[in-house]
Amino acid sequence: MNRASARVAEAAQRACTDEPLCAYIYDLAALNRHAAGLAATLPDNCELFYAVKANSDLPILQTLAPHVRGFEVASGGELAWVRSHFPDTPVIFGGPGKLDTELAAALELGVELLHVESLSELRRLAWLARNRNRQADVLLRINLALDDVPTTTLTMGGRATPFGIDSDQLPECLAWLARHPEIRLHGFHFHLMSHQLDADAHLALLARYFRQARQWQKQFGLTINHLNVGGGIGINYREPDRQFDWPAFSTGLAALVNSENMQDWRIRFEPGRYLTAACGHYVMQVLDIKQCFGRHFAVGRGGTHHFRTPYAQGHSHPFFVLPQEHWPYPFSRSGVEQAKVTVVGQLCTPKDVLATDAPVKRLRVGDLLVFPYAGAYAWHISHHDFLRHPHPQHIYLSVQEPAHAADQ
Numbered sequence: 278m279n280r281a282s283a284r285v286a287e288a289a290q291r292a293c294t295d296e297p298l299c300a301y302i303y304d305l306a307a308l309n310r311h312a313a314g315l316a317a318t319l320p321d322n323c324e325l326f327y328a329v330k331a332n333s334d335l336p337i338l339q340t341l342a343p344h345v346r347g348f349e350v351a352s353g354g355e356l357a358w359v360r361s362h363f364p365d366t367p368v369i370f371g372g373p374g375k376l377d378t379e380l381a382a383a384l385e386l387g388v389e390l391l392h393v394e395s396l397s398e399l400r401r402l403a404w405l406a407r408n409r410n411r412q413a414d415v416l417l418r419i420n421l422a423l424d425d426v427p428t429t430t431l432t433m434g435g436r437a438t439p440f441g442i443d444s445d446q447l448p449e450c451l452a453w454l455a456r457h458p459e460i461r462l463h464g465f466h467f468h469l470m471s472h473q474l475d476a477d478a479h480l481a482l483l484a485r486y487f488r489q490a491r492q493w494q495k496q497f498g499l500t501i502n503h504l505n506v507g508g509g510i511g512i513n514y515r516e517p518d519r520q521f522d523w524p525a526f527s528t529g530l531a532a533l534v535n536s537e538n539m540q541d542w543r544i545r546f547e548p549g550r551y552l553t554a555a556c557g558h559y560v561m562q563v564l565d566i567k568q569c570f571g572r573h574f575a576v577g578r579g580g581t582h583h584f585r586t587p588y589a590q591g592h593s594h595p596f597f598v599l600p601q602e603h604w605p606y607p608f609s610r611s612g613v614e615q616a617k618v619t620v621v622g623q624l625c626t627p628k629d630v631l632a633t634d635a636p637v638k639r640l641r642v643g644d645l646l647v648f649p650y651a652g653a654y655a656w657h658i659s660h661h662d663f664l665r666h667p668h669p670q671h672i673y674l675s676v677q678e679p680a681h682a683a684d685q
């Protein structure tokens with residue numbers, strides 16, 4: 278067990294009571310280290326924004342704030358939340374289907390750049406800006422064809438999707454912008470895929486973005502120097518020991534910025550998952566273990582209404598077992614040894630599955646199951662009130678490293 282897992286295991290142990298445990302445990306010290314490491318290894322002209330949709334809990338944002346240049350929001354709700362807690366932090370606003378009220382709030386709350394998704398959104402924004410005697414600063418989010426770049430399991434562009442402006446419509450948008458000085462164009466935004474696990478493939482994608490932005494700058498005589506390359510770096514849930522190779526990526530990025538002559542551009546990254554997934558753990562106590570049609574099922578306290586990530590991504594989520602010795606009943610515990618177990622939750626649906634046929638050395642009723650990589654798109658994408666089960670505890674381990682941690 279590594280240092281972070283040991284800290285989480287201790288916290289889970291402390292949180293146990295007579296009531297079966299169900300909790301999210303976030304290790305803010307691990308998050309702090311991770312974010313600091315990413316920020317420190319980006320080239321000078323590259324900036325880190327955090328896509329708060331991945332996890333907008335206040336302790337998470339407070340931990341990230343010193344390491345990121347700002348936050349990326351995708352709704353009026355996220356904008357209001359971030360602004361109420363971080364009045365001076367730069368905010369950028371993207372996403373499809375923005376309301377007039379959201380665009381107006383962006384103008385009023387000092388959003389640094391709006392990422393515009395269509396010509397009709399541009400028109401509405403211009404109208405709102407004119408009515409307020411304001412200028413709006415924007416990037417155009419463009420959906421590019423990706424014939425020469427490998428895609429991932431979650432692709433938002435390179436083919437027909439509702440995201441961004443088809444690159445064929447760019448000349449029309451630029452001609453329209455030339456007649457509307459209330460909108461200032463600063464550059465382009467691309468977010469064509471998430472779940473990128475391959476550092477070389479991601480560099481190839483960025484090379485494609487860099488060349489395209491410079492080509493349009495030249496072709497249309499644009500005075501722009503901003504490029505937002507989105508988020509999209511993935512977490513390898515299926516093979517947790519083989520994660521995205523950040524050191525190779527950041528080294529390759531520095532070389533790419535030089536070889537593609539991008540030194541004078543401001544290049545922004547807005548990752549969500551890769552920043553916060555690893556700091557979160559979902560913990561459930563085993564309520565029952567049974568056998569059915571030759572398969573073992575462990576029923577845990579909680580389920581996909583708290584932790585929808587495995588169902589949403591279609592994977593069997595990795596977990597480890599924390600054995601518990603407390604057993605209050607006057608009869609023996611049921612359990613399995615050297616078996617494959619499917620872990621399910623308390624919902625009345627066969628879709629409430631967190632892990633399928635996962636090998637365990639030993640698992641007994643009352644043991645704890647700890648699911649790592651549950652800090653992003655986990656609690657925040659789940660249907661919390663289905664069946665009205667109580668919500669899990671949310672435990673945030675201090676951002677201060679424990680005194681003995683450095684010696685471990």
Ligand SMILES: Cc1ncc(COP(=O)(O)O)c(C=O)c1O
Pocket residue numbers: 328331371372468470471472507508509510547548549550551
């Ligand atoms: C426009 C945009 N930027 C950033 C992100 C964050 O992506 P990820 O969490 O994969 O880094 C998303 C995710 O949907 C997005 O749509």
